[in-house]
Amino acid sequence: MEVTGTVSRILERKGSSIWSIAPEAMVYDAIKLMAQKNVGALIVLENNTLVGIISERDYTRKVILQGKSSKETPVGEIMTKELVTAEPNDNIAECMRIMTERRVRHLPVLERSKIIGIVSIGDLLKWVIYAQDAAIDHLEKYITGSYPA
Numbered sequence: 001m002e003v004t005g006t007v008s009r010i011l012e013r014k015g016s017s018i019w020s021i022a023p024e025a026m027v028y029d030a031i032k033l034m035a036q037k038n039v040g041a042l043i044v045l046e047n048n049t050l051v052g053i054i055s056e057r058d059y060t061r062k063v064i065l066q067g068k069s070s071k072e073t074p075v076g077e078i079m080t081k082e083l084v085t086a087e088p089n090d091n092i093a094e095c096m097r098i099m100t101e102r103r104v105r106h107l108p109v110l111e112r113s114k115i116i117g118i119v120s121i122g123d124l125l126k127w128v129i130y131a132q133d134a135a136i137d138h139l140e141k142y143i144t145g146s147y148p149a
Contacts, residue, residue: 031070
């Protein structure tokens, strides 16, 4: 089955809330905000410009495993700076391929260099499940003869 749809469709469905933090904030505050918002990553903004992303993975690998203190380590020290991003018209299947190949779980979505949202691998999988459920529903209606002519 071919996965269709664009990133903008996911943002329409899930909303485009963006949770961000500054690079000078402490990692502890970033983890606390992630827990409060129930997200796995935060966009890092400096003067309203995207400069990085901090994820739970960054925390575990760059703070915990290196014996650093989350209350004394600034976000800018451990954030991922080499970002993989998406645009609203990007195809969902292509985003899944990129995320798998690059081993990233979150894609900031940019429109003309402005951050307009973020999609996670979970968001993409939910879309695939939604699309499969819709296809199954249509096929069942077609088979049973209740599909509109």
